[in-house]
Structure formats: C-alpha cells, structure tokens
Amino acid sequence: MPQVTVLPHAELCPEGQRFEVKPGASLCEALLKHCVAIEHACDMVAACATCHVLIRSGGDTLAEPDDDENDQLDNAWGLEACSRLACCVKLKDGDITVALPRHSRNHAREK
Template structure:
C-alpha cells in the first residue's frame, strides 16, 4: 500500500519537488577493523617520508593501507583500495617481499605509475599482513602521484 502511494506521489511531483524518503537503518562503517580483533598481532615499523620511524601493532589479515590509516600514517589510498591509483605505494624489505604472492597484472599496471618505484614496491591496499611481517619495516616513498592540481591534500579515509 505504501509503495503504491509513494509511486503516485512521485509520478505527480515535479523533479525539483519530489518527496524524499529516508531510512533509519544503521550505515556500514567504512574501515571497520573489528573483524580482525581476534587475529594475531605483529609489530611493524613504518619509515615515514621524513625518515622518522613509527612502530605500530597490526592484526594479521589487515592490508598495509588499513594498518597505516588505523595508526594515522600518511598513506593516501585515493581510490579506496580499488587498484585504480598508486597513492598507497609502499616499499617492502626483501624477506617479506619474497614471501608474498606475485602482484597481479592490474597491480603492476598501477605500480608503473608510482613515484620512486623499486624492485620491492607493492600497493599497500594489496599487501595483507601475515606473521612474516613481525619486526619488518615498510617504507613510504618520498612522494606520490595523484591527480589533484588545486593544492588539495586528501586525508586518509
């Protein structure tokens, strides 16, 4: 009955005066890390762009991008982990890099656009923490390439 009434209202309303229907359901939280709460914890160091080191705790299963955002580390992730940019480019230590599965072709295509590409470069959104990461250092490149031209500095999501 309500659906029919709503359709009648919408069919009579002009586009600028169409009624709006709101829902009271809870929104899904973007970046909710509670699903990792029971996973083992490892300690990771981030070498920041100013060469300082920040040691953080990370749960296995989290992406490096998630770990960075959860710890206020300036790793952008402009495409929100959809592999459409290279702003979450990180440089890994050899032992950890060697244990990872190879990057897929889409990731390699995005890495081709990354600033400061190295042999151990990966996208932080595609690298997931394992117990092998214990004590490793993840290095941030000195810069990223983004398409902002107006001076806008995005914040992590």
C-alpha cells in the same frame, strides 16, 4: 601477530612507527589506523598507485602482486623492485619494514 615498522618520512611519519596488526589485515588500512596518512585516492581499489610503498624487509612473507597491482605499479613514482601498493598488501605472519616514497603520483594532493 606481524609487526609493521614504518621508516621515518618527513611529512607522513617523521618519527617512524612500529605496530602490530592481525594477519590478513590490509597494509593501507593498518597505516591509516595508526595515523600514517598515506594517500589512497581510489579508495583502496588498486586503481591509482597513490598508496605506493617500498617493502624494505619482509617482502618474502607477502603474497606476490597480482596483474592488476603490477599494472598500477607501472604508474608509481620512484618504482623499485620492492614496490607494492599498500591497498593490495595483506599481512601474513611475518614482520615487514615499510618506507614511504618521497613523492606520490597524486599531484593535486588535498590537505
């Protein structure tokens, strides 16, 4: 099973995390299941870019982003070449390392 490594993030995952997921699982759902409170304002339908993540390694094991994901990524804060929307990423057989951006597009974040 693929392993997801989440790099430390001061608010969402201070210690970092590592967990296994089944191939085909949604990265966003896997993060939430493992208590990484990533934002997903559009309820994971690729319409808001609040679940923006940075795939630091293993991105070559994932499917390329489709046009809808690329359109939404244009609205993400801190966009990089390795940027993806967690709701669009389906894990395959390879391990990935994920960094969570410092800021989110959701300026009205509810606690």
